[in-house]
Amino acid sequence: MVSVEINGSKRLLVISAAxxxxxxxxxxxxxxxxxxxxxxxxxxxxxxxxxxxxxxxxSAASYIAEIxxxxxxxxxxxxxxxxxxxxxxxxxxILSQFHYARELPITTVETLVxxxxxxxxxxxxxxxxx
Numbered sequence: 001m002v003s004v005e006i007n008g009s010k011r012l013l014v015i016s017a018a019x020x021x022x023x024x025x026x027x028x029x030x031x032x033x034x035x036x037x038x039x040x041x042x043x044x045x046x047x048x049x050x051x052x053x054x055x056x057x058x059s060a061a062s063y064i065a066e067i068x069x070x071x072x073x074x075x076x077x078x079x080x081x082x083x084x085x086x087x088x089x090x091x092x093x094i095l096s097q098f099h100y101a102r103e104l105p106i107t108t109v110e111t112l113v114x115x116x117x118x119x120x121x122x123x124x125x126x127x128x129x130x
Contacts, residue, residue, distance in 0.1 A: 001025070004032040011044040011077075012119070013037070015067070018052030026060035026067075033067050042075035045122065047115060048092075049082045061091060068099035078105040078122060082115050 002025050005014045096106055109115050
């Protein structure tokens with residue numbers, strides 16, 4: 001299962017994956033992400049939560065790349081990934097090198113608490129600039 005949520009006021013897109021995720025589910029997620037981003041101004045942040053992910057089909061990589069491309073087109077400001085088991089990275093680091101700008105801040109953490117801490121730090125940074 002994969003879910004996509006967007007919080008416009010917090011400028012945050014959350015993609016969560018749990019269980020055994022199929023290529024078709026990731027394909028549907030790519031479409032959901034494109035639709036969710038249509039009316040969003042550039043500069044949102046992305047949080048991917050893979051705490052419940054057990055497996056993902058390798059054939060889903062092309063759709064993960066599509067999601068990354070959609071985020072890059074919207075000039076994503078940062079990406080935070082929750083991956084408790086680094087062995088379940090599913091090639092995100094490699095794909096990121098080809099689909100995101102080199103200067104894009106990408107952080108991988110093991111827990112939701114760490115991810116929320118990073119988001120809080122980012123919010124504080126935004127508040128200081130405004």
